[in-house]
Amino acid sequence: MTSTTTSTSAPESARRPARRTARELPPWPIALLAGIGVVLFALPLVGLVARAPWTGLWAHLSSRFVVDAAGLSVVSSIAAAAVAALVGVPLAWVLARVSFPGRSVVRALVTLPMVLPPVVGGAALLFALGRRGVVGGPLHDATGLLLPYSIWGVILANAFVATPLVILTVEGALRNLDRQYEHAAATLGASRLRVLWRVTLPMIGPALGVAVVVAWARALGEFGATVTFAGSLGGRTQTLPLAVFVALESNRDAAVAISLVLVALSLGLLIALRDRWWPSR
Amino acid sequence: MSSNDPGAMSATSTAAGGLQADIRLRRGDFELDVSLSVEAGETAALLGPNGAGKSTIVAAIAGLLRLDGGVVRLAGRVLDDPADGVFVPPEGRRIGVVFQDQVLFGHLNALDNVAFGLTSRGMRRAPARERAQDWLDAMDLGDLGHRRPRAMSGGQRQRVALARALACEPDLLVADEPLGSLDVTARNRLRRNLAAHLSSGRSGGTASPTAPRHGAGDVPRLLITHDPTDAFVLADRVHILENGRLTQSGTPDELRRSPATAYAADLSGINLVRGTAREGEISVTTDNATPSQPGRHPAVVLHAADTSMFGAVLATIHPRAIALHRERPTGSPRNVWRTTAEAVEPLGDITRVLLGSPLPLTADITPGAAHELLIRPGTTLWVSVKATEVELAPDARD
Numbered sequence: 001m002t003s004t005t006t007s008t009s010a011p012e013s014a015r016r017p018a019r020r021t022a023r024e025l026p027p028w029p030i031a032l033l034a035g036i037g038v039v040l041f042a043l044p045l046v047g048l049v050a051r052a053p054w055t056g057l058w059a060h061l062s063s064r065f066v067v068d069a070a071g072l073s074v075v076s077s078i079a080a081a082a083v084a085a086l087v088g089v090p091l092a093w094v095l096a097r098v099s100f101p102g103r104s105v106v107r108a109l110v111t112l113p114m115v116l117p118p119v120v121g122g123a124a125l126l127f128a129l130g131r132r133g134v135v136g137g138p139l140h141d142a143t144g145l146l147l148p149y150s151i152w153g154v155i156l157a158n159a160f161v162a163t164p165l166v167i168l169t170v171e172g173a174l175r176n177l178d179r180q181y182e183h184a185a186a187t188l189g190a191s192r193l194r195v196l197w198r199v200t201l202p203m204i205g206p207a208l209g210v211a212v213v214v215a216w217a218r219a220l221g222e223f224g225a226t227v228t229f230a231g232s233l234g235g236r237t238q239t240l241p242l243a244v245f246v247a248l249e250s251n252r253d254a255a256v257a258i259s260l261v262l263v264a265l266s267l268g269l270l271i272a273l274r275d276r277w278w279p280s281r
Numbered sequence: 282m283s284s285n286d287p288g289a290m291s292a293t294s295t296a297a298g299g300l301q302a303d304i305r306l307r308r309g310d311f312e313l314d315v316s317l318s319v320e321a322g323e324t325a326a327l328l329g330p331n332g333a334g335k336s337t338i339v340a341a342i343a344g345l346l347r348l349d350g351g352v353v354r355l356a357g358r359v360l361d362d363p364a365d366g367v368f369v370p371p372e373g374r375r376i377g378v379v380f381q382d383q384v385l386f387g388h389l390n391a392l393d394n395v396a397f398g399l400t401s402r403g404m405r406r407a408p409a410r411e412r413a414q415d416w417l418d419a420m421d422l423g424d425l426g427h428r429r430p431r432a433m434s435g436g437q438r439q440r441v442a443l444a445r446a447l448a449c450e451p452d453l454l455v456a457d458e459p460l461g462s463l464d465v466t467a468r469n470r471l472r473r474n475l476a477a478h479l480s481s482g483r484s485g486g487t488a489s490p491t492a493p494r495h496g497a498g499d500v501p502r503l504l505i506t507h508d509p510t511d512a513f514v515l516a517d518r519v520h521i522l523e524n525g526r527l528t529q530s531g532t533p534d535e536l537r538r539s540p541a542t543a544y545a546a547d548l549s550g551i552n553l554v555r556g557t558a559r560e561g562e563i564s565v566t567t568d569n570a571t572p573s574q575p576g577r578h579p580a581v582v583l584h585a586a587d588t589s590m591f592g593a594v595l596a597t598i599h600p601r602a603i604a605l606h607r608e609r610p611t612g613s614p615r616n617v618w619r620t621t622a623e624a625v626e627p628l629g630d631i632t633r634v635l636l637g638s639p640l641p642l643t644a645d646i647t648p649g650a651a652h653e654l655l656i657r658p659g660t661t662l663w664v665s666v667k668a669t670e671v672e673l674a675p676d677a678r679d
Contacts, residue, residue, distance in 0.1 A: 186371035188398035202388040
């Protein structure tokens with residue numbers, strides 16, 4: 001069209017190598033180690049299933065002790081996921097978009113709970129927000145509010161460990177997003193908030209969805225920070241993982257039954273996620 | 282065109298409705314220093330090779346980059362003036378940008394893409410969609426409003442992008458390589474469409490009754506391209522950008538007559554001939570204006586290898602594809618005629634010969650050949666052009 005488009009190239013098909021269809025077989029050391037890995041993960045599951053009290057399963061699961069813990073777990077994990085999204089997304093935006101001195105320090109700080117032993121996290125929360133804590137003391141004196149050993153404590157402990165997952169996932173998604181879309185929206189007259197709401201968030205929607213679900217799953221399984229900061233009060237702060245731990249001492253069958261439910265839930269979630277949001281193949 | 286800031290107008294020497302951009306920007310080692318103005322109703326092309334700074338200029342004008350120095354003024358409003366501390370963010374500029382690769386919102390369908398700018402500026406959703414539908418109708422996309430961009434062809438996406446930019450009734454339309462990502466067929470089709478919009482500044486031929494009337498033709502338009510055909514066909518005025526500087530500005534004819542740099546010479550020599558095609562024969566219409574001989578040449582018939590096109594066409598002949606002879610050549614070339622050399626200009630490695638009646642063309646030959654043929658103004662010559670060197674495209678301005 002423009003100037004001369006002469007025909008210089010050989011036929012495309014002649015140069016393209018034949019498409020490989022045969023499945024690749026792994027070298028034997030890799031196959032062996034991968035196999036050991038699978039066994040390592042499958043074995044506990046087998047143990048759980050073998051030990052399961054199949055006949056009395058429903059009786060165990062419908063006991064007051066389990067129902068209370070399940071209800072508390074559902075409420076606190078959903079609340080924690082909401083807090084994680086509410087705090088984590090803006091934080092991720094700032095970390096991805098704003099360049100300021102000490103950014104890497106802030107990023108390390110807010111993702112610390114991911115690598116910190118949860119018990120240490122719970123203890124730190126207690127020293128800060130407990131009745132005699134740096135902030136918790138004055139807070140209690142002023143408002144009478146006491147976070148530890150309450151459902152608020154459970155939610156806080158859960159959010160503490162779950163938020164970093166949201167931050168990391170969303171920051172990565174924001175960095176991968178082509179800024180041109182936001183630029184286009186701005187030239188069309190969209191304010192910065194409207195750009196965020198109508199363009200940025202919808203475009204990172206899949207990653208945001210994964211982030212929130214993973215954060216929720218993490219909160220649902222939280223143990224260490226919760227037990228340290230909120231204790232294990234039946235009907236008040238005793239979530240499902242705590243109930244499993246307690247039941248292991250007194251009622252092993254109930255512990256196994258709860259564990260089975262948690263395993264099934266987590267496995268189903270991961271499979272669903274992989275199909276819907278994570279790149280297949 | 283209205284002006285929101287009468288105070289800014291006094292400093293303006295050119296038409297208040299136009300764009301005056303004096304852009305000084307430094308990005309790493311790259312330095313941009315460009316003064317550019319586009320008058321109301323004018324289509325200007327910014328033509329330059331990759332890396333010349335075209336996209337940076339788009340970003341500076343649209344407000345996606347801040348100037349280091351200079352000033353950007355549009356429709357009597359100062360948009361960026363670092364010396365004065367003025368900076369209008371992109372959302373306040375009323376500049377419609379057709380981005381390279383369209384940049385349509387993948388999570389919205391075509392209709393909502395076009396309506397996006399309208400709702401962003403405060404229009405309610407229902408009337409915005411109605412208006413957007415009018416624009417899609419005007420672009421012959423009326424039935425595709427529900428489609429997501431990824432389910433559309435490149436040409437369709439490009440038209441959605443154009444509708445999206447125009448629907449907001451901008452004070453300036455900037456099109457950044459609007460045809461760049463399309464295949465040849467789509468390019469040809471869209472160039473025609475684009476010409477309609479660039480020359481009238483509103484929806485094409487059959488403007489829908491509710492389509493916004495933005496003083497047809499009043500909007501200044503800036504076309505960013507590396508393709509000389511786009512620039513010369515679509516623009517009233519061409520600015521050539523090389524390495525962050527404007528090396529030449531002028532009408533297509535002025536550039537053709539006296540290119541200032543090797544790059545300009547290479548681009549501006551391209552021969553564009555309008556005519557009517559019928560089975561590979563192109564009857565050339567006589568208003569093919571050249572600077573030297575405006576409208577006084579008899580009709581010529583050109584032969585092209587492409588026999589598929591009928592009707593108004595634009596034939597492109599590269600200046601290097603034109604052979605010159607002292608005697609009538611024999612052999613295969615289908616297009617042979619006698620003419621005179623009007624002007625001979627040495628341009629370094631090439632010598633440019635401007636040919637006269639019956640068909641004014643630009644031919645580039647080696648200085649050696651020019652010497653051998655003893656070409657001087659007035660020399661009688663034979664011209665030959667192989668039919669395969671005559672490339673056809675539908676005439677965008679038929």
